[in-house]
Amino acid sequence: MDLTFSAEDEAFRQEVRKFLAEKLPPEIAERIRNKKHLSKDEVEAWQATLNERGWLAPHWPVEYGGQGWSVTQRFIWDYELSLANAPHPIPFGLAMLAPVLIKYGNEEQKSHWLKRMLNGDDWWCQGYSEPGAGSDLAAVKTTAVRDGDEYVINGQKTWTSYGQNANMIFCLVRTQNTGKIQEGISFILVDMNQPGVEVRPIITLDGEHEVNEVFFTDARAPIANLIGEENKGWTYAKYLLTYERTVMAMIGASSSSLELLKEIARTETKGGKPLAEDHSFAARIAKVEIELENLKTTTLRVVDAAASGGAPGAESSMLKVRGTEVHQEIQSLARRALGPYALPFQAEACEPGANVEAIGPDYAPGLTPNYLNGRKLTIYGGSNEVQRNIISKAILKL
Amino acid sequence: MDFKPTSDQQMLSDSLSRFIAKRYPLESRGKLADTAPGYSVEIWKQIAELGALGALFDPEVGGYGGTAGDIATVFEDIGKGAVAAPFLASLLSGSVLAASQSKLAQPLLDAIIAGEAIVAFAHEEPKSRFELSRVETKATKSGAGWSLSGAKAVVSHGDAADHFVISARTSGASADEQGISLFLVPASAAGLSVNGYVGIDGARAAEVTLKDVVVDGDHLLCVEGGGFDILEKVTGLGIVALCADGVGALEVVKEMTGEYLRTRKQFGQTIGSFQALQHRMATVLIEIEQARSALINAIAAMDEPRLVRERAISAAKYTLGRVGSLVAEEAIQMHGGIGMTWELPLSHYAKRLIILDHIMGDVDHHLERYVALGRTAA
Numbered sequence: 001m002d003l004t005f006s007a008e009d010e011a012f013r014q015e016v017r018k019f020l021a022e023k024l025p026p027e028i029a030e031r032i033r034n035k036k037h038l039s040k041d042e043v044e045a046w047q048a049t050l051n052e053r054g055w056l057a058p059h060w061p062v063e064y065g066g067q068g069w070s071v072t073q074r075f076i077w078d079y080e081l082s083l084a085n086a087p088h089p090i091p092f093g094l095a096m097l098a099p100v101l102i103k104y105g106n107e108e109q110k111s112h113w114l115k116r117m118l119n120g121d122d123w124w125c126q127g128y129s130e131p132g133a134g135s136d137l138a139a140v141k142t143t144a145v146r147d148g149d150e151y152v153i154n155g156q157k158t159w160t161s162y163g164q165n166a167n168m169i170f171c172l173v174r175t176q177n178t179g180k181i182q183e184g185i186s187f188i189l190v191d192m193n194q195p196g197v198e199v200r201p202i203i204t205l206d207g208e209h210e211v212n213e214v215f216f217t218d219a220r221a222p223i224a225n226l227i228g229e230e231n232k233g234w235t236y237a238k239y240l241l242t243y244e245r246t247v248m249a250m251i252g253a254s255s256s257s258l259e260l261l262k263e264i265a266r267t268e269t270k271g272g273k274p275l276a277e278d279h280s281f282a283a284r285i286a287k288v289e290i291e292l293e294n295l296k297t298t299t300l301r302v303v304d305a306a307a308s309g310g311a312p313g314a315e316s317s318m319l320k321v322r323g324t325e326v327h328q329e330i331q332s333l334a335r336r337a338l339g340p341y342a343l344p345f346q347a348e349a350c351e352p353g354a355n356v357e358a359i360g361p362d363y364a365p366g367l368t369p370n371y372l373n374g375r376k377l378t379i380y381g382g383s384n385e386v387q388r389n390i391i392s393k394a395i396l397k398l
Numbered sequence: 399m400d401f402k403p404t405s406d407q408q409m410l411s412d413s414l415s416r417f418i419a420k421r422y423p424l425e426s427r428g429k430l431a432d433t434a435p436g437y438s439v440e441i442w443k444q445i446a447e448l449g450a451l452g453a454l455f456d457p458e459v460g461g462y463g464g465t466a467g468d469i470a471t472v473f474e475d476i477g478k479g480a481v482a483a484p485f486l487a488s489l490l491s492g493s494v495l496a497a498s499q500s501k502l503a504q505p506l507l508d509a510i511i512a513g514e515a516i517v518a519f520a521h522e523e524p525k526s527r528f529e530l531s532r533v534e535t536k537a538t539k540s541g542a543g544w545s546l547s548g549a550k551a552v553v554s555h556g557d558a559a560d561h562f563v564i565s566a567r568t569s570g571a572s573a574d575e576q577g578i579s580l581f582l583v584p585a586s587a588a589g590l591s592v593n594g595y596v597g598i599d600g601a602r603a604a605e606v607t608l609k610d611v612v613v614d615g616d617h618l619l620c621v622e623g624g625g626f627d628i629l630e631k632v633t634g635l636g637i638v639a640l641c642a643d644g645v646g647a648l649e650v651v652k653e654m655t656g657e658y659l660r661t662r663k664q665f666g667q668t669i670g671s672f673q674a675l676q677h678r679m680a681t682v683l684i685e686i687e688q689a690r691s692a693l694i695n696a697i698a699a700m701d702e703p704r705l706v707r708e709r710a711i712s713a714a715k716y717t718l719g720r721v722g723s724l725v726a727e728e729a730i731q732m733h734g735g736i737g738m739t740w741e742l743p744l745s746h747y748a749k750r751l752i753i754l755d756h757i758m759g760d761v762d763h764h765l766e767r768y769v770a771l772g773r774t775a776a
Contacts, residue, residue, distance in 0.1 A: 001467045002400040003698045072399070282769045290692070290713040290768065297691035304399045318684050391683060392676035396656050398668075 003300065005072070013076050020084040023049050029085040031352075033260060035366030037208070038087060039352035040165050044120055046087050051118055057094045064102060064114050071307040075299075082252025090162060093117045093124030097170050100187070100236050104228040113189070127157040127171030127190070127214060128237070134159075135386045137172070138182045138234060142216060144173035149223050151188060153196070153216040159380070163199045163212035167192050176231050187233035189225040196220065204376075206369035207347040241382065248316070248381055249299045249323035254292050257330045261285065264337045264363060275337060288329045295322055314394035317387040324377035324384065331371040342368045401694065406463070407471040414450050414472065418479035424743050427482060427600070434594050435516070435558030436602035437483040445483070446513025454489050459496040460508050466700040469635060470642035470693060477646025480746055482601035484555040486757075489639055490519035491563040493632040494580055498619040502582055506561065518559035520550035520606050521629065528759040530629055531575045535608065537566035544568075544618060546581060546611045547589075554757075556604025557594025559585050564608070568623050575626040580619040587611045599753040600746060634711045637758055638700070641693045644718040644754045647747050648686045648725055654744045655679065655729045662734075675732055682728050685721045692717035705775045709768055716764040719755035726751040 005013065028042060038046075050056040059074050060066025069077065081088055089095070094117055101110055116122050133139040142155025153173060160169070169190050176184030190197070196219030202211045228236055265276035265285060275281050302315045335342050341360030349356040349365035358365050378384040392398040403411065422441050430436055445451065453468045455461025463469070469489065476485055492510045495503040495517070509515035526532040535548025546566050556562070562583045570577025583590060589611040594604040620628055659670030659679060669675055692714040699710035726748035730737035737744060755761060 001694055001697045003694070005399060277773075283765055286765055286769045286772070290716060290765075291688065293695055293710075293713060294688040294691040294717060297694050298687050300399060301401055301687075301691065301694075304401055307399075318687060321680075322684050322688065385677065388677045388680035389673070391680040392670075395683060396659075396670075396676070396679055398656070398659055398670035398676050398679065 003297065005076070009072050009076060012073055013080060016077060016080045017084070019053060019055070020080065020086055023053070024084055024086045028087065032085040032087060033256065034363055035370035036350040036354075037352060040123075042352060043087060043090060047089050047120055050089060051120070056089055056118055057098060059095070060098060060102065060114070064098075064110065065118050071303055075303045079252040079255075082250075083256055085256055090123070092126045092161070092166075092170075093122065093168075096126065096240050097124055097189075100170075100227060100240050103239065104187075104236050108224070109227065122168045123162070123166045125160050125163045125166035125169050125192075125214075127160065127169045129159045130156060131158055135383050137237065138185065140172045140174055140185060142171065142173045144171075144175050144186060144188055144221070146223070147220075150220045151223060151226070153188070153190060153219040153221060155216050157214040157216075158202070158211075160199070160212045160214050161210055163192075163214055164201060164209065169197075169214060170227075172233055172237055175233075182234040184231055185233040185237065186230050187227040187236045188221050189227065190216075190219060190221045194219055204373060206372040207345065208350075208369065208373060210373075249295060249319035250327045250377075251292065251296050251299055251323065254295075254323070254327045254330055257327070257334065258285075258289060258292060260363070261330055261334045261337060264334060264361075267361070268337055268339065281333075281337070284333055288326060288333065291322075291329075292326050295319075295326055298322070314390050317382075317390045317394075320381065321378075321384045321387045321391075327377055328371075328374050331367075331374040334367045335371040338364055338367055403471060404467070407468060410449060410453055410463075410468075411471050411475055413448055414445070414475045415478060417445070417448055418475060418481055422479065422481065424480055424746065431482065431596045431600050431602060434602060436555070436596065437481075437558075442483055443513040446511065451485075451488055451492075451513060452511045454485075455492055455496055455507070455511060459504065460511055466635065466638045466697040469639050470697055473639040473642035474646035477643035477648075477750075478650050480600075480647065480650075480743075480750055482599065484516050484518070484558060486636060486639060487516065487518045487555045487559070490632050490636050491517035491561075493635055494519070494563045494619055494628060495582075497628050497631070498580075500582070500616050500619050502616055503619065506582070515561065516555060516559045517561045517563060518553050518556045518604075518606075519632075520553045520556065520562045521565045522551045522553075524549055524551045526551070528763040529573065530633060531578065531626060532573045533565050533567045533578050534572050535564070535566040537568050537579055537581060540612055543612055543614045544581060546583065546608045546613070548608050550606040550608075552597075553604045553606050555602055556606050557592050557602055559592075561585060562590075562606065563619065564606075565625060565629065570623070577623045578625040578629065579622055580625040580628060581613060582617045582619055583608075583611060583613055587613065597753065599750045630708070633758060634700070634707065637711050637715045638693070638696050640754055640757060641689075641696060641714045641718045644722050644751060645686075645690050645693050647751050647754075648689060648721065651725055651729045651744065651747050651751070652682065652686055654747070655682070655732050658733055669732075678728055678732060682725050685724060689717050689721040705771055709771045709775070712759075712764040712768040712771065715759055716761050716768060719761035719764065722751035722754050 047056055054067060058067040058069045058077060062068045098114060101113055128137060130140050132141060144151040144153045169192055171188050171190055172185050173188055174184050175186040196217045198215040200213045201209045202213060203209055266274050268275040270278045299319055302319060341364045344359040346365040348354050349358055450472050452461045453463035453472050456464035488510050492507050495507040506515055510517055523534055537544045537546045564581050564583050565578055566581055567577050568579040589609040591607050592604045594602055597603050659675060660668055662669050696710045696714035699707045729744060730748055733744060736742055
């Protein structure tokens, strides 16, 4: 039984840490640590820094500008980014669309779009969910109809993260209405800078503008933007979703949030003593810390199995379920640790460039909104109920 | 990273699990528990011949294993078979003997490994409630030897023992770490009485009382008053063993319950087709994987500094206590009425999982200990 990394992987980890220590701007890390937001420019600047080092899309094969890292190296990279409170690259293009392009796209599509992703020429968003197609994703209704060498697209997408920043969207659209609902779906790339595409903000319960509705009214996409075959989009969509779930154990983000929680518990007081010494609060922290330590090892076991050739299948559903539960519990405890100062609503204090004095402790403004925002974790990427369906079908054979 | 058993561990596990399944099935054990020793002495010797007892100890003291991983390998198989036999007693007492300088220690340890001696570990007391340093049994100097008086509680396989390893206070107040000594006491010693009974989990235990029990000076197994560190180390090994036992039992409960959900029909369909049960079972699965990870963490921490090691041990015991009870209760619920019956093997695994939380510290004890050790570390 050995939980340590190999000498090569450990050396790699040190290399990552050195890079982050040198290149990650401290004020960015501090904002992420305190659950505050970054501007579009800051995100793009950080992604450019990563790209200079060749680490913007390290999971891609070398021929497309990636590093061809092993499963273990990718795990270390994700984990160390989170521990350092570094921004993770926006995943929609780099981590979600790109693997689909690489596996199912043609040569022109690959050489055109992948390069632009690395250069930061495009900001991608994901056109999957619709008002009537959430967990039941195959129920998408947005249509694409051939008109010469173009598709004409009509319908509505929703929950589109950072759609307000994006110029490109990859969409699941219906190209056929007969047969099983999974069989009439196609995967198409659509330019958002056209009159037929309208983005409207959805303000979430934490007051943040992160997600949007996207309306298509006779929007157009060249047929060259169809990925793979028409009506085969469901296959590509599912392939993308397995990529989405492998990083959802969130153990890096949870470790870093737990450190902040402990620091707050040492600073806040109860009965004239640090909250960390309160019997019941200390027990709540200890429970989630133990659960996280266990989850780290469960994750390493899945990584180890994947490194020796096993594809992350339904195991990633287990990681998603428990990982999001653990993260939500930490967010909940951070909110509770604030006591009455969980109350003041200071959305502006969380925005980039804000010069607002916090009401209560400095760390207070971001934490309740972060807790509220975190309710999404058990809903998105396939809700935890859907994940349990997958586990019972694929692992338990029920 | 390496999560695979060593080839020696794999070989031992293969032969031990095969032996238990074939030669010592659950059904054959039920009747044995009613009277001492509560298990088959003949089978115990055969288990020793397989090397399952030697695997618990280091080659330096005559074993052929002794790492936490080796111990966990044996106990996971015991848990899978729900074997009630003095494995834990042998591990705990044998580990004290292995750490002892007394000339009596090595021959007795050799006999344990050979399956020829049963040495019970008598540490807990009626009022100690898992607190390792709370020892009120007293040992006072008596000529060249010692005289022991006090009471020991729920001593695993106490009524099968030829000898006891007994903790007793030679100085200090009742919960001091300093002043605890460890003694070897023959079961035949005058003034020692043993009241044996069967446990809920089907394994026997005993209440042991000592009234002016006199032993020679060489029966002191540690430096006088310096037994706590040994107790803590040995308890750590015992907890790894219990956690592995629990993981083995959890795997069996998972298989049995999964199989039941796939075959039992109600309302014209298998009950496993109902989402309410699917989701409960998916949670059970996740919890069991987390329990296994907790065990791995404890094994991996065995050679770490004390605070790191002991925190991982308490985290593991807490996790197994929590998950063991949860899975036991869920398994009974998902089986419905049949899960309530003595006849169904599942119910015996469920009881074992529940009782594991009452041995060597329960969830509350280990959560508090984890917090306290963390405060010391900070």
